[in-house]
Amino acid sequence: MAKEHILVIEDEQDIQELLRYNLSSEGYTVTCVSSGEEGLQKARAISPDLILLDRMLPNMEGLDVCRELKKDTSTEDIPVIMLTAKGEEADIISGLEMGADDYIPKPFSPKVVIARVRAVLRREKTPEAPADVLRRGDLVINPGKHEVTINNDQVALTITEFKILHLLARKPGWVFNRDQIVDSVHGENYAVTDRSVDVQITGLRKKLGVSSALIETVRGVGYRFKEL
Numbered sequence: 001m002a003k004e005h006i007l008v009i010e011d012e013q014d015i016q017e018l019l020r021y022n023l024s025s026e027g028y029t030v031t032c033v034s035s036g037e038e039g040l041q042k043a044r045a046i047s048p049d050l051i052l053l054d055r056m057l058p059n060m061e062g063l064d065v066c067r068e069l070k071k072d073t074s075t076e077d078i079p080v081i082m083l084t085a086k087g088e089e090a091d092i093i094s095g096l097e098m099g100a101d102d103y104i105p106k107p108f109s110p111k112v113v114i115a116r117v118r119a120v121l122r123r124e125k126t127p128e129a130p131a132d133v134l135r136r137g138d139l140v141i142n143p144g145k146h147e148v149t150i151n152n153d154q155v156a157l158t159i160t161e162f163k164i165l166h167l168l169a170r171k172p173g174w175v176f177n178r179d180q181i182v183d184s185v186h187g188e189n190y191a192v193t194d195r196s197v198d199v200q201i202t203g204l205r206k207k208l209g210v211s212s213a214l215i216e217t218v219r220g221v222g223y224r225f226k227e228l
C-alpha cells in the first residue's frame, strides 16, 4: 500500500520539524512548506491525502488558505486539520465553518497529532452509508427503522432528536457547531434555531438516560459524540 502523503503548512521551523519527524516515523510521506501560497501550490501539485494547516501564517493566513483549498475542485476533498492557538474558540469555529475537518490546539503533543491524523484518514476511507445501522457501545441506531435502542430497550425520540443523534453518532469525536446541526435537520418543517439546538440536546440527553454522557459539550463550539 502506498504511504499516505501529508502536507504540512507551518511557518515555524521547529514545529515543522517536529511534525515531519513524528509523521515520518509513523510511515507517512511528509512535505513541509512555510507559507500559505506555497501550501496552495503544493496541494494542487501533489494532491496530498491530508493537510495540516497552521492558523497563523505570514501574508496569507490559514483560514484564507483553507477557504481557497475548499473552493478549488482539485483540492476541495483533501481533509484539512487546522493547528490553532490554544483557547481561541472563535478561530476554531471559523476554521470549521471554512471547511476544516478538525483542529488541534497549540501547543500539542505529537501523539495527539498522530491520533487525529489517523482518525481523519480513517474516516475518509470508510464513508458510512446513511442507512447503515450504527452501534456505539450499548447504543444502536437504525436509520431505516428510525429506531434507537439502549441495551435493547427502545428509546422514543422525536424526529429532530433522532436526526441530531444520528448526525453526531456517525462521526464520533467530530465536533459539530450549532449551525451544522441546524443545517442537518433543516427542511423538515421544524423551526430549529441556534438556541433550540441546546434545548434539543438537553431533551436528547434526558431520554438517553445512562448513556447521556455519550453526547459531549465542547464549550464555545458545539457538540460531539464521545469516542468509545
Ligand code: CA
Residues within 6 Å of the ligand: 010, 011, 012, 054, 055, 056, 057
Ligand atoms: Ca505560525
